[in-house]
Amino acid sequence: MPINTEIFARMGELSPAEKKVARALLSNYPTAGLESAASLAKAAGTSTPTVLRLVTRLGIGSYPDFQRRLREEISHTMLSPISRTEQAQLAHDSSAPLERAIAEKIALVQALSSSVPPSEFDRAVTALASRARQITVSGGYFTRYFAMLLASQLDQAVPNVEFVSEPFGHDISKMLRLGAGSIAVILDFRRYELVSKQAADLARRQGATVIVITDQELSPAVEFADIVLPVHVDGVPFDSVVGITVLVEALVEGVLHASGQRGLDRMKAWEESVHIARSYPSAIPLEALANDTEEIEEEG
The missing domain is CATH 1.10.10.10 (Winged helix-like DNA-binding domain superfamily/Winged helix DNA-binding domain)
Structure with a gap:
């Protein structure tokens, strides 16, 4: 082996x-x-x-x-010279760009099984589903969007989840509330940001469990991490977010299953309490919409 x-x-x-x-x-x-x-x-x-x-x-x-x-x-x-030559030719093949891109993204997803140790993933799921006193989720310039996604979805499965936009700015109070029984999830990918390392350091000193989601080269924030989940992000022209997205979804799914009936009850309460205005369902006949419009005009 x-x-x-x-x-x-x-x-x-x-x-x-x-x-x-x-x-x-x-x-x-x-x-x-x-x-x-x-x-x-x-x-x-x-x-x-x-x-x-x-x-x-x-x-x-x-x-x-x-x-x-x-x-x-x-x-x-080590590959033989002919194998290396063949791979180089494939890499520069300009035909079928969509098919090639799809294959590359699929490979990044499959690479999760070799980059994320199952034991570390299981520890992250167990921690997030374990009635934490507080869970903060923060990211960097680009990864903040995935931090927001993770926080908003986790919030529907477990309580006390907060997205942290500015760990040492407007959201410093959220960071200072961290303590024993709390969890700080930090997303930091190359090019790494100093604030991520500082946030991991502060969370660790506060007594929180620190989970760092990063790329395969490892953010400096892992120095203070209890759990590290590395993702392959190689892409052209920008680092790929495919692996990050799949990992985030896998974490949320894992936490929901691990939290059992508590998670289902919370999701049900969330759905019953949060009202989002939707457009008319497609099943409503157009004539009905037209009649509604005519009635509004007559009342006006």
Whole structure:
């Protein structure tokens, strides 16, 4: 089994410090593992002994043995020159752009199964469905729209959910209310924003559980995260939001199922209490609409 696959499968067994090393490895695999143990520890924000403990947990005798296995993996997985040439030609094929775009987006969705450790996803769902005292959701310049979507949908399944637009501006009071039993969900994708790291730091110091949703290169905010959900976002000309959208929907669905009858009761109360003006249903005959208009004109 490749080392990254084993790390991914065993993420739930690792200590918080070991998870930091694992995330650093997975976000820059296999290059990160070819550096010294001290360099890997620095990149992960941990210590060299933590790196060595992770290697031992994987059943590998020493760090040199770990690097030897990495080099063997690289040798076995490198493509032949002809394969690389064929892939390059496919990448520059200008025909069928719609079909190619669809295939690329499908691949990004499928990549969720290899970028988001199931144990981390399950922990996020359990936390969000566990009657949290407060849940704040914040994002960056572009990701705020997905933060708003996540907050508005979660709010229909569980109580005490708040969207945070300006963590250190108008919404600072929401951040300062965070404490033990609270959850801060932070979305931060490349190009990373300082405010996201600061918000994660503040939430952690307040005693809240911090969930960071980020891309495969990992936001600096993960330094303060308890749970990290990485998404592949490669796209042209802009990073793709397909994976983010699917992950957000999967989280909401997971939370609704995990909250059971409580979630259903809340959704029912929400539907019965919130009234949104809708256009006329298509089933209403046009003549009826015309008659309504004539009556209004006569009354006028």
